[in-house]
Amino acid sequence: MSNAKERKHAKKMRNQPTNVTLSSGFVADRSGKHYNGGGKPFQAQKQEPHSGTSRQRQIKMTPRSLAEPDTNEQSSSKLMFKKKGGWKAGPDGTSQEIPKYITAATFAQARAAEISAMLKAVTQKSSNSLVFQTLPRHMRRRAMSHNVKRLPRRLQEMAQKEAEKAVHQKKEHSKNKCHKARRCHINRTQEFNRRQKKNIWLETHIWHAKRFHMVKRWGYCLGERPTVKSHRACYRAMTNRCLLQDLSYYCCLELKGKEEEILKALSQLCSADAGLTFAAVHCLSGKRQGSLMLYRANKYPREMLGPATFIWKSEGTPGSTSENRQLWIWLHPTLKQDILEEIKTVCQCLEPVRSAVSIPSPPPTLSQEKSQTEMTDEKIGKKRKRKDDKEDPNPVKKIIGDGTRDARQPYSWMSANTGIIISDLSLEMNRFRLIGPLSHSILTDVLKAASVHTGEEDIEETPHHWWIGACRNAASVALHRRQEAIFELLGGITSPAEIPAGTILGLTVGDPRINLPQKRSKALSNPEKCQDNEQVRQLLLEGVPVECAHSFIWNPVICESVTENKISDQDLNRMRSELLVPGSQLVLGPRESRIPVLLIQQPGRVTGEDRLGWGSGWDVILPKGWGMAFWIPFIYRGARVGGLKEALVHSQYKRAPSIPGDFPDCPAGVLFAEEQAKNLLEKYKRRPPAKRPNYIKLGTVAPFWCPWEQLTQEWESRVCAQGKPSVDSSPSGEESNLRRQESPKAPAPSAKAGTAVDNPTEPEVMDTECQDQPGMKRVTDRGAPGNHAVLTRSQLCVLRSRKLLKQLSAWCEPCAKDRRAARWAPRQGQHELTGEACLALTDRFPRALVWVSLSLLRKGSPEPHTMICVPAEEDLLRLRQDRQYCGPQEPRHSDPFKSMIMKQKEKKKVEKRQNRGRAAPEGPAAGLPEARQEALTQGLWPGALPAVTTHCSRGLLGYVTQGDFSMAVGSGEALGFVSVTGLLHVLSSQPAAERGLVLLRPPASPQYRFARIAIEV
């Protein structure tokens, strides 16, 4: 019986009389349940109401009456009674005197004792019920529970006591204001401001909070998923209509300075090997948005920092010198801290920009310390940048932008050497993402290009001087007209995917609230509007011209003024109500706000072969403060809103890695994985052992996280052990080139692999003066012992070199017979899958992972942390014989830890019992076994993991990070990482026709399923 149950039972039985027997004196210890404590003759057994531990303790009722009689037997019983410890005459109890006759006195006393015991049992309430609940039904009255006077008088006193007890248990009433006061605008704003001090709210927070499950993540309050059931509806919106997301939590870093300086600094962070860099021609002109992976300076391909997208401000705009360029880097908030630090280092921007007010700063708090260590070295007195509208002394003002930002913490840095200014523009702008083919029509419906100001007469009453200034300039008016014309053309295009990826279009629009429809409607595309237009064709072919990418949003002064001069909703509604004809169009004339926006095309699915362009859309960047003003019109045009979960689904169907979960080599990804493992473990432990999978028996070593390090290490040593003799074969020329590029950075692995290292001093110039020379510098300035340690620790990397990925991708393809083979022929021609080529690759990246997508052949829907395994020979054989073959099953593993856990539990139980038997001071000793117990959880591997690759019957290749049933394909789809070494090993051992077949097994299932692996570049 559990402790609580026992206690409850004890409470119920405390007033009940117990058996009175002669022999109970020595029976007590044996059974100890109902008659412990020596049963004294002539004693009613009673229970003290307070005592919880010894519920059956006897209360001596009759000592006085016992002491008086002077008969023989009485004296004997009296004598026995004097001994405190219970009846010592137990074992030789037969020898005690037994009354031969019934004496009247004893008879009477026994009766009297019994009466008293029974009386106690009958009169005392022993159950958990309240007093009035014990009354018979016909005596119950309404409101008895809180009005004591309703009870019969004999029970009133008891009820009074109970009522008092209940009052104490009740919680304090927390709300100190009445409902009306709380809803009052000033108080509400105050309360909202207080609540967003810890976690930043987006501008659409209130809207989201009413409709979404909110989570606190990355320092923001974000909507995770809608409260309505909408998984499928959101997918349909993405495919056929429009899905809207608020991405304002993405952080923006601004770099200002000379183009060559910025490029020089940033080129250390990225590599042309992994795709385009900051210097890509289209991006540099400001025509397109670029995306890339950032690494620590000169550490490519190791020490990834994270993915980022960037926009250059277009050059050829009026009023800007070509020297001074502006660059925005958009980042996920988890990556911001690392990347900001790294950019600050490479740009040598360590000096915070000073402002008018300078205050000696207090010592930084712990959280800031990490980010500012370098800075404190350089400069002790940090300067404060004044922020007018955010740090307003008047607390009632609504917070726009970042509410948590510390005024003393600088957010802008400049460098004296390079002249680069870095500023952190997080939350200075709103970023909304529209996904789906209807996003065009919604955009063209919502955004109306601002009317050009012509009249001279009413300059005085308008606050929008910047727009009037712009309208005076003929060139900018012409540009505005061109932008407007192109924007109008967009409405005729059926899908955003038709436009070149990353196209940027700047625009100045009027207030979208003015032409808000009366009802929520659905915008429809009208392709016949301008389908057969020459202009449209040109737009599709060439994209938006460079000069049209210009927008006033780049100018912080204009943004500020736009934010400040926004007409509040209240005023707008008042003006609307004062219209002469109710419901007619509101004409504000010059008072209408003009908002500079930036439209960026988001390419959807760009890799792979099927569903190209799926999930493409537009990002809208707005100045802060205007979030809700645009949000509601979008929704009124029929956009469906998604949260973080929908973003994940989007990236999964796009087969793109999601941030930060799918970047195991960057610090944010590692952190994310740890957090996820913790949450999953907690969730797992909440279930009773019988109702959760026993992962040991299923052979799942790590169900909640992916041990990448161990996986790659094991594959490396496995392949090393196999392929040692053939290592000495000379690598191809291209490989040697690559190796040379690598060699200054990684002498340790290549030496370990036992290959002949090419001479690094050979004067061969790659594309990189900035790659070679700092690399050398770093090797020299790092200590020799530290060198090795750093290398070995950070060896895990993800393969992102496009050339190698293309090669791998070609190798993964099964040698096909159809026309696809012809198409891929040239690519395959460049390298056959040979041991030599494999070796060259594995030599360079002994512990690399590669991002793969897996599509299941038949049944099965994978989930995160699904294992990617190597099929055995007989599996492939059976599949060849039977196309319907589902896959092998994992035999059940034995659980050696279960008995250990059971033993521990047993021991704990025994100790507990002993503890209870003994006195209270033994309590602390019980803490010790509990601590030991913590280490073992039933069904999970304790401590260090065994060899992960060989633990199951099929060798482990990698793990799935995202996986689900894909509604886009109609079968299970998964994305994940596999070890490059393992993958090459598997591919080379498989027959050409079945190359790329792997097995997938979810952590909680013994069933393997066949899947085809593909690397999409």
Next chain:
Amino acid sequence: MVRFKHRYLLCELVSDDPRSRLTLDDRVLGNLVRDTIARVHGTFGAAACSIGFAVRYLNVYTGIVLLRCRKEFYQLVWSALPFITYLENKGHRYPCFFNTVHVGGTIRTCQKFLIQYNRRQLLILLQNCSDEKREAIQKSVTRSCLLEEESGEELSDSGGEEATEVME
């Protein structure tokens, strides 16, 4: 309501030999009754009565026994009780018989009845007994009556009071 209904037989164990009380406990008594039922009503009876059968209370000094059995078959138990003539324990046989005092539906009613019954017994005793014992009996009688009044009023105090008595 939704529960198993029971019958409680409040019996008086009458035995000439006081030694029989020595080793008497609820298990012995339960076995005795069970055996008797098996003897009288056969296997069916034994099985029918074995469900829910228990000795809920036993006071050796007064010989009061409270037996519990299911409502459906209490007649079997009841009718078996007169056939107990010997208390057999550890090789000794003591003659005895059961006197059923009350049959109730709850323990509470049995307890209430027992109070009345014992009080009646005490009064009878008081009337019949000789003078030298009268005093002692009177004392116990008054005490039992006093306690009745007391118990309703101060329940928590009685515990402390008794504790002090123990200390003496």
